[in-house]
Amino acid sequence: MKRRASSLILAGAAGLFAISVAAAQTPTVPGPPPAPFAVSPYKNLKVFPKDVTRADLLGTMKQFSQSLGVRCTFCHVGVEGRPLATFDFASDAKPNKGIARDMLRLADRLNRTDLPAIGGLLDPHVTCYTCHRGSRKPATMPPAAPTAAPPVSPTAAPKAERG
Numbered sequence: 001m002k003r004r005a006s007s008l009i010l011a012g013a014a015g016l017f018a019i020s021v022a023a024a025q026t027p028t029v030p031g032p033p034p035a036p037f038a039v040s041p042y043k044n045l046k047v048f049p050k051d052v053t054r055a056d057l058l059g060t061m062k063q064f065s066q067s068l069g070v071r072c073t074f075c076h077v078g079v080e081g082r083p084l085a086t087f088d089f090a091s092d093a094k095p096n097k098g099i100a101r102d103m104l105r106l107a108d109r110l111n112r113t114d115l116p117a118i119g120g121l122l123d124p125h126v127t128c129y130t131c132h133r134g135s136r137k138p139a140t141m142p143p144a145a146p147t148a149a150p151p152v153s154p155t156a157a158p159k160a161e162r163g
Contacts, residue, residue: 043090047104064100067128068136075100103128 042048048057065071073080075097078087092098107126115124131138 044092047101064128067134068132069134070136074136 041054042050042052042057045052048060061072064075068074071080072078072084072087075094076087076089077091077093078084107128107130110126111124115126118124133139
């Protein structure tokens, strides 16, 4: 009798295990993708799409910051070191914000129209970093070559002076 009860418990446990494995293997149907904002939570968007996601907007702002070596207060009204919730991101009071919008339009035109028209470029993609390279002022010339004295050979004998 004991042996039969053990067999039943083992069979029941095996059955439950099989059901749980089968349930884990069944693909789940993903829900609908998150809907874009019906009304943009952002104010004063002039270049970004009105339905831009928070993740996309913040990622782009981080890219700006790193590409120019600046912080949020370079374009936005706020006090450095204070919480971002205290910033007035919608304000156009800082001229750099308008310049950034113009530069976004320039980069978009280059990527969509100008560079593809040149042809031969596999993946034309201009970003802020393309020119700024971590500096507020974009690079307009290649870096200067280091000036160094020509190498002196340790085995070269000095020339004798003629007199």
